[in-house]
Amino acid sequence: MYIKDIQKFEENRYKARAYMSYILTRNLPNKLPKIELSSVFNALDKLAHEVKNFDALYVLDPSGKQLEDTISLKKEFCTGKGEDRSNRAYFYRAVKLRRCVLSDPYPSSLHNELCVTASMPIFNAQNKLECVVCIDMKLVEILKIIQASQFEFFFMQFSRVVYFCFAFVLFIITCFLLHRGIVSLFYQSGIEIQQMFESTIAITLALAIFDLAKTVIEEEVLMRSKKEKSGIQKTMVRFLGSIIIALAIEALMLVFKLVTGELSQMIYAIYLIVGVSVLLIGLSIYLFAVKYKGEYLSD
Incomplete structure (x- = not known):
C-alpha cells in the first residue's frame, strides 16, 4: 500500500507542489515593505479554516x-515551540531554492503515518529571509487532492479491464500453441523432421505471445513499469526475435521440403529467407537507434 502511494505521489509530484504553492502564495504575505509575524499567523489561521485536511501548520x-x-485542528498536535528544524530537508531546500518546495514522503512524528511537508520562505522588501512557513499533510490526503476526475478514474479502470481481457485471450492462445507443439512432438506414431520443425515453431510463437501478454499485464493492468522504457524495448526485441526465429525455421523447413520435391518452387523459400533477412536488418537498426538514443539522453 505504501509503495503504491509513494509511486503515485512521485508520478504526480508536480501537481501536488503546484497546489501547495498556490494555496500558500495566495494566503501568505511576501516581499512586502514590513512583514510582521502577527500577519503571518493571521494568514495561517485563515488557511487552517480553508484547508481542512492538513495535519499541522508552523513557522x-x-x-x-x-x-x-x-x-x-487536533489539540494533541499543538506543540513544538522552540524545536530546532534546521536539519530538515524541507527547511534548507526552501531557503536555498528561495521558493515553495515539497518534501519527499516521510513518517510523521505526530501520528507515525507517511506525510509530506510544503515549506515556503517569506522575504521582506529587501529580499531578506523573515521566516519559513510549513504545512504538513498526510500522503493519502495529498493523493486525494491530486487524483484524477471521476470520469478519468473510471475510464482508466475500464482500460485496465479491457487490457486484462486482451492479455487473457493472448494467454489462451499461448496455451493452445504450447499444447499443439507438445502434441505434435511426443504424441505421433513416428517422429519426422517436419513435425519437429512444426513443434519448434509453435512453441517459439507461444513463448513470444506469452511474453507479450505478460508485458501488457505488467504495463497496463498492474502499472508496474510505466517509467521503465527499457522494459518495453526488451519486450519488443524478444517478441520480434521470436517471430524472426519462427520464420527462419519455417524457411528452413520449406527448403528441406522442396529439396525432395519440386526445385522450381525454391524461389518461394528464397523470398522467405530474404524477408527474414530484412527483419533482422530492421531489428538491428532498431537496437542501434535505441542504444544511440540512450547514450544521447545520458549525455
Whole structure:
C-alpha cells in the first residue's frame, strides 16, 4: 500500500507542489515593505479554516527554530515551540531554492503515518529571509487532492479491464500453441523432421505471445513499469526475435521440403529467407537507434 502511494505521489509530484504553492502564495504575505509575524499567523489561521485536511501548520525563523506551537485542528498536535528544524530537508531546500518546495514522503512524528511537508520562505522588501512557513499533510490526503476526475478514474479502470481481457485471450492462445507443439512432438506414431520443425515453431510463437501478454499485464493492468522504457524495448526485441526465429525455421523447413520435391518452387523459400533477412536488418537498426538514443539522453 505504501509503495503504491509513494509511486503515485512521485508520478504526480508536480501537481501536488503546484497546489501547495498556490494555496500558500495566495494566503501568505511576501516581499512586502514590513512583514510582521502577527500577519503571518493571521494568514495561517485563515488557511487552517480553508484547508481542512492538513495535519499541522508552523513557522520557522531564519535559523530553523519553530517560533510558536503548531497550529492544528487536533489539540494533541499543538506543540513544538522552540524545536530546532534546521536539519530538515524541507527547511534548507526552501531557503536555498528561495521558493515553495515539497518534501519527499516521510513518517510523521505526530501520528507515525507517511506525510509530506510544503515549506515556503517569506522575504521582506529587501529580499531578506523573515521566516519559513510549513504545512504538513498526510500522503493519502495529498493523493486525494491530486487524483484524477471521476470520469478519468473510471475510464482508466475500464482500460485496465479491457487490457486484462486482451492479455487473457493472448494467454489462451499461448496455451493452445504450447499444447499443439507438445502434441505434435511426443504424441505421433513416428517422429519426422517436419513435425519437429512444426513443434519448434509453435512453441517459439507461444513463448513470444506469452511474453507479450505478460508485458501488457505488467504495463497496463498492474502499472508496474510505466517509467521503465527499457522494459518495453526488451519486450519488443524478444517478441520480434521470436517471430524472426519462427520464420527462419519455417524457411528452413520449406527448403528441406522442396529439396525432395519440386526445385522450381525454391524461389518461394528464397523470398522467405530474404524477408527474414530484412527483419533482422530492421531489428538491428532498431537496437542501434535505441542504444544511440540512450547514450544521447545520458549525455
